[in-house]
Amino acid sequence: MDLTELIFKTVFLIIIFAVTLVVAMYSTYGERKVAAFMQDRRGPNRAGPFGLLQPLADGLKMFMKEEIIPLTANRSLFIIGPSLAMTTALLTGVVIPWGGTLTIGGREFSLQVADLNIGILYVFAMVSIGVYGIMIGGWASNNKYALLGAIRAASQMISYELAMGMSIIALVLTTGSLSLHDIVSQQHGLHWNIFYQPLGFLIFLTCAFAETNRAPFDLPECETELIGGYHTEYSSMKLGFYLFAEYINMFISSAVIATLYFGGYNMPFIGSIGLSPNIVTLLGTAFFFIKIFGLIFLFMWIRWTLPRFRYDQLMNMGWKGLIPLAMFNIVATGIYYFFTELK
Amino acid sequence: MQTLTNRSKMVSDKKMTFMEWIYLPAIFKGMSITIRHFFGKKATINYPEQKREFSKVYRGQHVLKRDDQGRERCTACGLCAVACPAEAITMRAAERKPGEENLYREEKYAAVYEINMLRCIFCGDCEDACPKEAIFLTDRIVASQYERKPFVYGKDILVEPLDLNLRIDISARQTEAVHQFKLVKRYAHNK
Numbered sequence: 001m002d003l004t005e006l007i008f009k010t011v012f013l014i015i016i017f018a019v020t021l022v023v024a025m026y027s028t029y030g031e032r033k034v035a036a037f038m039q040d041r042r043g044p045n046r047a048g049p050f051g052l053l054q055p056l057a058d059g060l061k062m063f064m065k066e067e068i069i070p071l072t073a074n075r076s077l078f079i080i081g082p083s084l085a086m087t088t089a090l091l092t093g094v095v096i097p098w099g100g101t102l103t104i105g106g107r108e109f110s111l112q113v114a115d116l117n118i119g120i121l122y123v124f125a126m127v128s129i130g131v132y133g134i135m136i137g138g139w140a141s142n143n144k145y146a147l148l149g150a151i152r153a154a155s156q157m158i159s160y161e162l163a164m165g166m167s168i169i170a171l172v173l174t175t176g177s178l179s180l181h182d183i184v185s186q187q188h189g190l191h192w193n194i195f196y197q198p199l200g201f202l203i204f205l206t207c208a209f210a211e212t213n214r215a216p217f218d219l220p221e222c223e224t225e226l227i228g229g230y231h232t233e234y235s236s237m238k239l240g241f242y243l244f245a246e247y248i249n250m251f252i253s254s255a256v257i258a259t260l261y262f263g264g265y266n267m268p269f270i271g272s273i274g275l276s277p278n279i280v281t282l283l284g285t286a287f288f289f290i291k292i293f294g295l296i297f298l299f300m301w302i303r304w305t306l307p308r309f310r311y312d313q314l315m316n317m318g319w320k321g322l323i324p325l326a327m328f329n330i331v332a333t334g335i336y337y338f339f340t341e342l343k
Numbered sequence: 344m345q346t347l348t349n350r351s352k353m354v355s356d357k358k359m360t361f362m363e364w365i366y367l368p369a370i371f372k373g374m375s376i377t378i379r380h381f382f383g384k385k386a387t388i389n390y391p392e393q394k395r396e397f398s399k400v401y402r403g404q405h406v407l408k409r410d411d412q413g414r415e416r417c418t419a420c421g422l423c424a425v426a427c428p429a430e431a432i433t434m435r436a437a438e439r440k441p442g443e444e445n446l447y448r449e450e451k452y453a454a455v456y457e458i459n460m461l462r463c464i465f466c467g468d469c470e471d472a473c474p475k476e477a478i479f480l481t482d483r484i485v486a487s488q489y490e491r492k493p494f495v496y497g498k499d500i501l502v503e504p505l506d507l508n509l510r511i512d513i514s515a516r517q518t519e520a521v522h523q524f525k526l527v528k529r530y531a532h533n534k
Contacts, residue, residue, distance in 0.1 A: 301381075
């Protein structure tokens with residue numbers, strides 16, 4: 001890797017970082033707007049035009065709040081918890097291919113920070129570490145509600161990670177690669193994986209909701225039973241980190257779903273118009289973001305539609321519903337490819 | 344068992360059918376409902392810019408009226424304070440000095456007239472009690488404050504401006520029926 005590429009990667013990394021934060025920030029605004037619209041209200045519209053400065057006001061409020069660390073809490077772990085949640089949430093964006101290749105001054109630059117050959121596994125690893133942020137935070141609070149929330153979060157995430165991994169195995173059977181870059185480039189045109197793996201997509205989507213602790217699987221933080229769950233004792237920006245990490249997770253999961261099942265930055269019929277490759281790349285990135293925003297909207301739409309599952313229902317669905325279904329999906333995909341490859 | 348209304352339903356704990364068990368049809372149904380509301384008409388009114396239309400007899404912030412020549416009608420008789428069920432009104436009377444005839448209508452006037460808006464229940468009894476048609480409730484809203492003190496409204500807020508164009512319109516509350524009612528109660532001397 002020479003200097004030019006290093007500089008490009010660094011700049012690109014910073015851009016990705018900034019974009020992730022801005023999108024997560026405006027997801028909070030979007031969430032409030034979507035919630036309001038679905039409840040026949042208007043939502044935030046006082047801070048700036050259409051309330052667009054509301055996220056800044058919210059952030060400022062979070063920073064200004066008094067910071068309380070309970071006397072009985074484990075101080076260091078109490079601080080590590082939200083930091084870990086935030087860090088792991090931000091780390092995942094590295095392997096996602098945000099676009100094709102840009103040609104600047106005769107050199108090609110890939111719009112992906114790191115094309116790991118085990119990209120999907122990396123995503124899974126980061127998501128799994130994300131559980132620790134919640135668990136450590138809940139444990140360090142030394143509060144029974146926080147602990148209950150943390151336990152719920154841990155068991156829920158572990159249960160749904162299984163089904164999620166299995167739905168990915170079926171996907172890997174069709175694509176034959178673990179690299180996200182390869183998976184995207186195979187889905188050129190309209191050969192999106194959702195048409196080949198509809199069942200796998202449904203399973204993955206359900207698990208993504210559970211992994212991000214979003215409704216209807218938001219049991220770890222359910223207000224009525226656990227007074228906020230794992231972040232009961234948190235205040236100020238440490239609480240902000242937890243809430244913010246949730247929105248970053250939502251953005252990253254949407255990006256992963258768009259990459260795996262909706263063709264990533266592929267835009268159907270764009271190659272046949274005859275635009276210059278750089279413009280095609282940028283359009284592809286824009287289209288990728290449209291897909292992501294659509295999926296974020298889906299996340300919110302579901303949240304403001306469905307009531308929360310009961311805990312036994314959640315576990316039943318994970319272990320008795322989704323895992324057998326995912327296994328069936330693997331076997332069916334395997335059999336299909338076994339017989340088609342034979343010919 | 345006899346039911347009180349015909350809306351009651353028997354609760355059952357039967358096993359879910361397959362379609363119910365896979366949840367998806369119910370989820371799509373719910374999502375179609377929420378998306379319809381997403382594009383539907385909003386119930387909220389953008390308050391300070393946009394105001395809901397009040398009924399004609401809305402009882403909001405009080406006004407102390409002046410007569411046509413700009414003199415205060417209130418004579419500090421204290422009937423409103425007596426009538427007030429919330430004991431929100433206090434006043435101190437003073438005697439009109441020579442040369443103040445253009446300010447006060449009669450020989451006695453209210454030097455201090457205060458309504459505690461936190462106590463007021465906006466019943467309108469002060470208005471009914473007033474023999475001089477001096478106090479009226481209007482369709483204005485009492486503004487919110489951060490502290491208690493500013494809620495005690497003095498004459499600076501309550502008395503309407505001298506300028507004829509800025510007078511507070513209370514014609515909606517001064518209907519013919521109200522006049523008749525006051526006539527019966529032997530208030531004719533005030534006309």
